[in-house]
Amino acid sequence: MYDLVIKRGNVVTEGFRYDGDLAIEGETVAALGQDLKGKREISAEGLYVLPGGIDIHTHMALPVGGTRSNDDFVTGTKAAAHGGVTAIVDFTVGAPETSLGDDLSSRLETAAPAVVDYSFHVEIVGWHDSRVREMGDVFEKGLPTFKFFTAYGDSGRRMNNGQLLEAFRAVASLGATALVHAEDDDVIHRLIEQLPRDGMSDMRNLAVTRPDDCEALAVSTIGWIAGRTGARVHVVHLSSALGMEEVLRQRKANAALSCETCPQYLLLTRDVYGRPEGYLFSASPSLKTEADNQRLWQGLALGEIDFLATDHCPFTKRQKTWQGTFPDLPYGLPGVETSRILLYSEGVRKGKLSMEDFVRVTSSAPARFMGWYPKKGTLLPGSDADIVLFDPSPEWTLLAEALHMAVDFSPYEGWKVAGRPVCTLSRGEIIMENGQVTDREGRGRFLGRSKK
Amino acid sequence: MYDLVIKRGNVVTEGFRYDGDLAIEGETVAALGQDLKGKREISAEGLYVLPGGIDIHTHMALPVGGTRSNDDFVTGTKAAAHGGVTAIVDFTVGAPETSLGDDLSSRLETAAPAVVDYSFHVEIVGWHDSRVREMGDVFEKGLPTFKFFTAYGDSGRRMNNGQLLEAFRAVASLGATALVHAEDDDVIHRLIEQLPRDGMSDMRNLAVTRPDDCEALAVSTIGWIAGRTGARVHVVHLSSALGMEEVLRQRKANAALSCETCPQYLLLTRDVYGRPEGYLFSASPSLKTEADNQRLWQGLALGEIDFLATDHCPFTKRQKTWQGTFPDLPYGLPGVETSRILLYSEGVRKGKLSMEDFVRVTSSAPARFMGWYPKKGTLLPGSDADIVLFDPSPEWTLLAEALHMAVDFSPYEGWKVAGRPVCTLSRGEIIMENGQVTDREGRGRFLGRSKK
């Protein structure tokens, strides 16, 4: 008699699939099989039983230009639970004058009330001689991933090639992984200079000044340095076909390059910037074209893109009030709640991905990336019971007001979608059921990666 | 309360692995988990719990030059059970004047007493205009694999390039797969012509006249025809590094080429032909060199070789009596019982393969090749309960007299090995336990592949 049995579902992981039951004892998957008995039983008839989603790219409560992204770790992780996501990886908030260790301590406090499990990538802002030592310190604490920028020179986050060469050598020497926001800052700036007078007041020029060139050239450079230093490097939020090709080219040249894309780069195009409220879509990288969308879908299906993340960074309409020029907007879009819904609806239902692919790119592959597999990212006996019951049948309409992220619009407002999570378990505990979410704030746990 | 529970083993499949229990109801895997209860329980403490082995290349009771390979389907499948093999694929016995359908009917009778499940590849000997129609007929009956030879012109089995081009077009059009014995017959014959007088009486010249050239050139030709026709083609018993490279080259040129190797090509070298009883090792392809062994191990680990088979074709010492010249010997070696033991002992224990690799090359990959996965080749709820409990700890000595194949010598006589199957289940029934094998002849079932 197990604590809990999920009955008669279609259990799908990356590596296996069967029709039957799944039993849970305490926080853990106890058995897969037929006719399992539980003290409590939940019917999963007609439902998929999936490993919980892992979103390795979120920005909760991120200070940006005088404001903060509007989800904190409570609202953001509750929204995650609604969206079938049971672990997130956010970022420490770096600054030139603070140490990476201090950044981590501070961020651990901020994240403490989370309702799902969480971890951080260590953001590096400002490069100086003590950074290499600091990287070693936080690596020892189980933080093996470091975030770098090639763009955002204006806010001091840009790392130049000389710094990256040094930093990546440190990454390689630790056995860590570098995450990189890859856009060439100088290309962006020159294109801004070349805009006609008043060009800054036309929202469409966000796309003009952040073209695929600026991504692909940065990927090329990053890939070269990765190959030269032997560092493992992960390109975040890949947005363009040209960037995709450059990732492949650098891999062929033996760079250990992985990459992710986000729902917005699969589903939206720069055409939205021409709408009256186009400024709500401010994001970087900018949205691209339909052809880019298609190439990224293909990359996801072929495994050229390693997994899906969201770059969840929500701002309200008020925070995004148009001040007259597009560089003044806070950049970022909400996504943690809608990511798996959209991937199922637009990907699996339309034949672009199999269910096994779906699990791979939203759970197993990110779990491996973070070093958590098979504790997370699959449903073997012994795995954490992070489980989502996903109902593929309902057809419904995405409306911001019915979602749970702390944001009053949705980039997908009014989209007809199919399928939704109806029950989410985190380590054996039901944290979302039929739209009701737990209020046990702080139940989420910090996840480090054990050193090898 | 399940019919049978295997307790506390280390369950390993190609796609997942956990420590715990595995429950069986009737012929089927019912549950994977912890603390499962059974009417009967078997302890697997300290043991691997693996999917049963699938050997897709055996020759039981094969008529060869006035004699027959000495295992029939009873002794041969009992030996298989001892070796942890729960399904074999043998061959129909073709002839120019009989139809493929008749060959199949006749072979089904011969195989009926088998104690493990079985199927056949359809051997094609003699090519004429009705063969394409006959191929369609047996394909409809669930036999999707056809065997061709590029060698053995003397016994009429050689297909020339014109015939292969036609036959492979038929294979492609059916969606079938061609298996090919790839050795260039003309190369062999010219090398025999070039032997010095009395050269035929030196057993070592078997290797001289069947060099890696003759395999690789045939693979090149086969690969070209495969690529041209779009046929899926499987190279059996790959024996040389040069052949391996040619397989890779043809794949790059878009030939849909798979391949297998056998224990003898991983473990033995042509040096054995110099021994007094070297003639006992007569086989084709001939044994090669240590460097070839190493390249094939590497190919197996990297997935370049799809799986392991045995080409099990046993003859007694008496059958192999030396008549004075090596071409007069019956060619073939016993293997179905020792294959997994040797692969574990020489491969897994020596760090060349992981346990997951072991399961992949001896079970999952052959199951997929035959279209049987996930019914066979894995251990999901719902799979056939073809299971082997494998004890990795005992260290023992291979001796022909202690084995169960109908042959009075072993190519590995006296080898120190580690590990052995201690219990074999076929569809939920224990057919071998601690060296005792079932006597339920005829319990094995014929396995067809459902058409797509």
Add this chain to the structure above:
Amino acid sequence: MYDLVIKRGNVVTEGFRYDGDLAIEGETVAALGQDLKGKREISAEGLYVLPGGIDIHTHMALPVGGTRSNDDFVTGTKAAAHGGVTAIVDFTVGAPETSLGDDLSSRLETAAPAVVDYSFHVEIVGWHDSRVREMGDVFEKGLPTFKFFTAYGDSGRRMNNGQLLEAFRAVASLGATALVHAEDDDVIHRLIEQLPRDGMSDMRNLAVTRPDDCEALAVSTIGWIAGRTGARVHVVHLSSALGMEEVLRQRKANAALSCETCPQYLLLTRDVYGRPEGYLFSASPSLKTEADNQRLWQGLALGEIDFLATDHCPFTKRQKTWQGTFPDLPYGLPGVETSRILLYSEGVRKGKLSMEDFVRVTSSAPARFMGWYPKKGTLLPGSDADIVLFDPSPEWTLLAEALHMAVDFSPYEGWKVAGRPVCTLSRGEIIMENGQVTDREGRGRFLGRSKK
């Protein structure tokens, strides 16, 4: 005061080009320049001044099935002079029972009356143990090229793979070159077997039974053996796009493979076989399609094909009398006289080749292939004065009756062409001028290649 000055031409070689004069002393080019003075002067105003053509693939007086190709070395080399060709390479006539040295002696007698320079490739028909030694013997006499067949099994010329492997090792060891007629004989035979009743009496089935498959598969095999043995191998009369791709693929795999094509494979298609007199076009390889023509033109321009030859093997209408089935025809087409005219008219005039390409593929590259460069194949001071004055302007109509080959039809009968040789010099001697050809039979010299 030079013996002879060609005045004010456009001198074109593969490596340089200028407008001006070219002076000759005796048999040799003495000076290139402006305003050179000669005892005799010829105006080349408006004309190209080119190195003489070198056709390395002709069959004069070739015994074939009870008849002989209708040009002997007198009529054939006179026709060559008309066509701007100043050296030919023909073949010895091999037989299983004669030695290569005897074949050479005999052929030297036959060729003695030639009016242009000549050499031979040594044809090997029938392989036995003494052939390797015989190859060494004729190689020592300056004959470094050997001809092999993969087709023509019916007439005993086919070499199988075992023989080729041995022969190519000898070629590699000598530093010689193998020429190969590459068509897979078994493919041809199986396709003939598959023809419907009466299929042999339909001329179009010549193409059906010798498709591009049969060429490309043979090239693949030849290429493999070349790569394995290290032999330099030259594929004669390449006829198909598929064969072209296979040559490239084998080169990438490090086979030292060169190749030639012929005018008929650039200009004619198998559609001609459907004409009432289609049997006049009997040739092997068979003519292919327009797409094949285009691919071969491209290969010639890109240097993928090394040079042009003709496979000149002329038969009269009477010799080609239709006996009822296409295999009974003598195979071969006339070409030595029209080759450069057609290449200029269809290639250079239509923008497919430059004049430098023209010289390269008809003169310099064949000269290098034979080891004669820069004595032949260019026009440096010191080179043999083998020179053609080519008038690009006249537009005229090809008619067999106005040509000089001993054949009463032309595959190009009635074609409108542009350009023609107006004067041909061989070692300083004018042998053709305005359609009048020398009658100095026997003035041609045998050309050996000095050993390296």
Add this chain to the structure above:
Amino acid sequence: MYDLVIKRGNVVTEGFRYDGDLAIEGETVAALGQDLKGKREISAEGLYVLPGGIDIHTHMALPVGGTRSNDDFVTGTKAAAHGGVTAIVDFTVGAPETSLGDDLSSRLETAAPAVVDYSFHVEIVGWHDSRVREMGDVFEKGLPTFKFFTAYGDSGRRMNNGQLLEAFRAVASLGATALVHAEDDDVIHRLIEQLPRDGMSDMRNLAVTRPDDCEALAVSTIGWIAGRTGARVHVVHLSSALGMEEVLRQRKANAALSCETCPQYLLLTRDVYGRPEGYLFSASPSLKTEADNQRLWQGLALGEIDFLATDHCPFTKRQKTWQGTFPDLPYGLPGVETSRILLYSEGVRKGKLSMEDFVRVTSSAPARFMGWYPKKGTLLPGSDADIVLFDPSPEWTLLAEALHMAVDFSPYEGWKVAGRPVCTLSRGEIIMENGQVTDREGRGRFLGRSKK
């Protein structure tokens, strides 16, 4: 009776070679041949007769940090004549505030007294919106090559990626060529920051702070932008094996990338910086290692490197006075006089290059690069009579005091060399003979390239 005949030399060009005479009428080659008669005749017995050298990378009278490179166009071109160089390409001197057209006018004046022919690459320093138009203007005047820097940010010459992307699009659109000094400035600066205290005062740190990384990474970036824009781009003074590999990689990725190397990168290593007078070798790129030398020699022989140039930029010992830190030195080495001597002595004599290679990399290839072939770069009838008689036999010692460049040391001081130019002709005029050079200042002509 020609104006001048060079008798009995070994005439060598890239495309042909013969023993004999070469005749000149006026400024032009009139005839190649035997026994040519001239009003004046020069014996070339035992000598090579070569096209004049073309050095497309010199810096005469270049203003650098308060001083000037010490050769002006008189001393520099006289030295060139001594070294067998008959045309140089220098650079305009750009500045952010001047137009490219003005830069050209001014530089034309400076160069007017030259004794050999000359042209300029148009240096671009400072990028702004009118540059694209200015590029069009000077391109119309026959200046089709533009020089960019990725390094030298301190002096304002560095172009960032955004600017290069724009500039290369202009280059592609004009059909022009960009020349690029490829070193990543940020890598250099970070390495300088990382030097220990007092590191700047150790001359050896010049090499430490300009490693092969900084070149190869810049080539990678440049190559990417070249491929993206379709611009033809030439990498100047390639100095490292890693840079060489990157050039090849970018070409494979379809970048139209050419490159040059210089004698110092073939012959000298960074070890010289450890010598007491190591500061005299200050140059950028820095000297590398013996392994780099060897890779560049190989690249030159294989044609991977397009040609040789010198980056001739001479400073006297006084100008190079050590001020205490290596960045304060003027960077540059003398080379225009010794380039062909060293290439012959170290390359041809040591079997690394053929004489044809020698002519190709010092004359024909640079001529084609500038659009001057076959007027310059070869010796056809009609070519400019820019000719060097090169005596391969004398063995002598390089000493700065015996050379003619305006510099009082040589990087090769005391080297034993073999061979030297004994006579140099520029457009038919002997401008150097047995060490005596013309004093006809201003006889050199400006060479533009005609537009296509």
